[in-house]
Amino acid sequence: MNNKILESIQVSKFFHDPVDIQVLKDINFSLEKGEFVSVIGKSGCGKSTLLYILSTMDTDYTGNVLIDGIAMRGKKEADLAKIRNQKIGFVFQFHYLLNEFSVLKNVMLPGLKWGNYSEKEVEHRAYEKLKILGIENEAFKKPNQLSGGQKQRVAIARALINDPLIIMGDEPTGNLDKKNSEIVFEIFKELAEEFNQTLLIVTHDNEFAERTHRIIEMQDGMIIKDQKIKK
Amino acid sequence: MNFKLIIDVSVSLLLARWKQTLVAAIGVTFSITMFIALLGFMSGLNDLLDGLVVNRTPHVRLYNEIEPTKDQPISLSRKYSKDYNFISSVKPKNERLEIYNNGAIMNALKKDDRVLGFAPKITAQVFYNVGAIDLTGVINGVDVEAENKLFFFKDYVTTGNYIDLKNIPNSIILGKGAAQKMMANLGDVIQVTTTKGERMQLKVVGYFESGLQDIDKVQSYASIGTAQKLLGESNSYITDIQIKLKDILMAPSVAKEYAHLFDLEAVDIQTANSQFETGSSVRTLISYAVGITLLIVAGFGIYNILNMMIYEKMDSIAILKATGFSGADVNRIFITIALTIGVFGGLLGLIFGFGLSALIDQIPFNTAALPTIKTYPINYNPKFYMIGSIFSIVTTYLAGYFPSRKASKIDPVIIIRGK
Ligand SMILES: Nc1ncnc2c1ncn2[C@@H]1O[C@H](COP(=O)(O)OP(=O)(O)OP(=O)(O)O)[C@@H](O)[C@H]1O
Ligand SMILES: [Mg+2]
Numbered sequence: 166m167n168n169k170i171l172e173s174i175q176v177s178k179f180f181h182d183p184v185d186i187q188v189l190k191d192i193n194f195s196l197e198k199g200e201f202v203s204v205i206g207k208s209g210c211g212k213s214t215l216l217y218i219l220s221t222m223d224t225d226y227t228g229n230v231l232i233d234g235i236a237m238r239g240k241k242e243a244d245l246a247k248i249r250n251q252k253i254g255f256v257f258q259f260h261y262l263l264n265e266f267s268v269l270k271n272v273m274l275p276g277l278k279w280g281n282y283s284e285k286e287v288e289h290r291a292y293e294k295l296k297i298l299g300i301e302n303e304a305f306k307k308p309n310q311l312s313g314g315q316k317q318r319v320a321i322a323r324a325l326i327n328d329p330l331i332i333m334g335d336e337p338t339g340n341l342d343k344k345n346s347e348i349v350f351e352i353f354k355e356l357a358e359e360f361n362q363t364l365l366i367v368t369h370d371n372e373f374a375e376r377t378h379r380i381i382e383m384q385d386g387m388i389i390k391d392q393k394i395k396k
Numbered sequence: 397m398n399f400k401l402i403i404d405v406s407v408s409l410l411l412a413r414w415k416q417t418l419v420a421a422i423g424v425t426f427s428i429t430m431f432i433a434l435l436g437f438m439s440g441l442n443d444l445l446d447g448l449v450v451n452r453t454p455h456v457r458l459y460n461e462i463e464p465t466k467d468q469p470i471s472l473s474r475k476y477s478k479d480y481n482f483i484s485s486v487k488p489k490n491e492r493l494e495i496y497n498n499g500a501i502m503n504a505l506k507k508d509d510r511v512l513g514f515a516p517k518i519t520a521q522v523f524y525n526v527g528a529i530d531l532t533g534v535i536n537g538v539d540v541e542a543e544n545k546l547f548f549f550k551d552y553v554t555t556g557n558y559i560d561l562k563n564i565p566n567s568i569i570l571g572k573g574a575a576q577k578m579m580a581n582l583g584d585v586i587q588v589t590t591t592k593g594e595r596m597q598l599k600v601v602g603y604f605e606s607g608l609q610d611i612d613k614v615q616s617y618a619s620i621g622t623a624q625k626l627l628g629e630s631n632s633y634i635t636d637i638q639i640k641l642k643d644i645l646m647a648p649s650v651a652k653e654y655a656h657l658f659d660l661e662a663v664d665i666q667t668a669n670s671q672f673e674t675g676s677s678v679r680t681l682i683s684y685a686v687g688i689t690l691l692i693v694a695g696f697g698i699y700n701i702l703n704m705m706i707y708e709k710m711d712s713i714a715i716l717k718a719t720g721f722s723g724a725d726v727n728r729i730f731i732t733i734a735l736t737i738g739v740f741g742g743l744l745g746l747i748f749g750f751g752l753s754a755l756i757d758q759i760p761f762n763t764a765a766l767p768t769i770k771t772y773p774i775n776y777n778p779k780f781y782m783i784g785s786i787f788s789i790v791t792t793y794l795a796g797y798f799p800s801r802k803a804s805k806i807d808p809v810i811i812i813r814g815k
Pocket of ligand 2: 212213214335
């Protein structure tokens with residue numbers, strides 16, 4: 166087949182409360198392995214909504230989503246959870262780290278859930294990911310002892326633990342200052358260019374978007390522009 | 397499934413809220429403690445009261461009742477068989493209370509392997525002569541050894557030695573109440589008169605306390621031989637055969653069978669003492685009701701803490717789901733939390749319950765009615781501990797069920813969007 170990692174086919178989404186509105190209109194696009202793509206658009210245009218659908222967390226839509234060539238429509242909740250666990254890594258605006266666990270354990274959790282590697286191996290891998298992100302010295306702290314930028318890097322390490330097909334981010338730099346945003350961007354770029362990691366990142370930061378490989382621009386629930394950036 | 401991970405996450409959530417968890421667990425501990433102590437105490441008391449009756453009462457008693465013949469001659473006559481016959485003022489004929497041919501009956505009982513043992517007995521109506529007045533009384537002529545073996549005679553002889561009754565001729569063990577009335581001391585000789593006017597001198601060798609004062613005022617014990625002599629009867633004369641069975645529950649059917657077989661009256665313990673059964677079962681019911689109520693209250697405590705925990709941990713649940721934990725996993729996590737509270741709380745409850753029971757068991761409890769009892773009675777039946785642990789697990793599971801389901805249904809999109 167081809168190496169399409171993610172494919173969105175005629176995806177539409179309606180909200181019925183308080184009034185019927187269509188927030189996504191026939192979204193069609195696909196991502197190939199190693200692409201570093203940003204999604205931009207005005208606030209309220211449906212970027213987050215699209216991302217939740219593509220990430221299988223939202224199943225209330227029409228059309229279809231293929232991940233690694235497999236249709237997500239009609240899959241059971243437990244199967245979707247498995248796909249999220251093994252094939253998708255998430256980074257949100259908020260870090261969502263569990264304060265009950267150490268930084269290292271937070272990164273390990275999705276790996277332990279998969280159970281593909283022994284606990285020792287998962288721990289080793291988690292440590293390696295923290296190293297890539299330059300925060301291996303914080304491994305045994307609790308998340309609430311870290312700075313905002315560090316927390317976000319832990320969240321990225323957690324997204325990476327199962328070597329996902331794709332990393333999705335919803336404004337991962339939205340809460341960060343210029344310097345930390347820059348660090349996070351460099352990490353994404355390194356992942357894309359050195360590790361051939363596929364990334365789909367929603368952002369408000371046009372400067373950020375300009376430096377990715379491809380920009381998808383949305384307006385009122387539709388893709389109005391989809392362009393590759395020439396280097 | 398990845399059981400270790402589920403436990404790991406559960407325990408971390410638990411420890412993060414350890415104070416509330418502790419309170420919830422203490423609730424369970426408290427209720428199980430009370431449940432165990434209450435049931436142990438109540439059924440100890442039940443056993444004690446039942447023992448008063450069961451220890452002293454034959455499972456089946458065979459005796460002869462003096463009553464009018466059931467079949468009057470006229471109803472046997474064929475000539476009048478189609479008529480209604482009214483006979484008024486029927487009287488019993490002159491019969492004796494003796495059980496005839498009792499040697500053969502006792503041989504048959506010896507061979508019956510449902511029978512644990514039996515003790516023959518004579519009841520004799522007498523008057524105790526005290527100076528110028530006579531007190532009515534009953535002397536039970538008993539086979540001292542059989543009586544002791546089957547009905548713990550020794551326990552109720554509070555002063556004197558029970559076996560003297562057999563060894564010393566013409567001896568009597570007086571009911572405590574009767575002795576007090578007669579001011580008879582150990583070693584004194586008292587005089588009794590039978591209903592037929594015979595007089596006899598008997599030596600007091602002990603006092604007897606049954607725990608029921610009305611009985612102690614009237615009843616006394618003598619050996620069978622003494623009683624036969626007193627009544628002027630031959631040495632085969634007995635009026636009752638008291639039978640203990642291996643299985644008390646068989647008493648009604650065995651009684652019916654013997655009544656038919658030996659052509660005697662036979663009464664079983666259940667019929668004779670039905671009111672005790674009722675009392676016991678009501679007390680047991682109340683104990684269970686109180687214990688279970690306590691547990692349900694503890695269950696609400698767990699329900700609350702879990703709901704609170706879920707509310708606080710919305711974010712954590714959302715990210716667990718986003719990173720690949722299924723609804724079932726989240727459900728398991730919270731059920732594990734509930735069960736952990738239940739198991740630890742319950743286990744402690746069992747231990748404390750045992751401790752409290754042991755404590756109650758040490759409290760002195762002296763009553764004139766119960767000479768053999770020195771402390772409050774406790775029943776350490778493992779059944780209560782079983783029921784307690786099963787209930788603690790079931791209630792905590794139920795208390796965890798709805799919050800856990802709620803947690804498993806949390807939609808991560810809603811939580812994440814809310815930030
Ligand atoms: N639960 C909901 N019920 C009704 N309408 C909703 C709901 N969630 C979102 N919407 C609407 O859907 C539209 C798209 O929302 P979405 O969050 O995807 O926007 P966005 O592009 O991510 O915006 P932003 O850049 O501000 O994050 C908005 O108009 C919003 O009002
Ligand atoms: Mg958004």
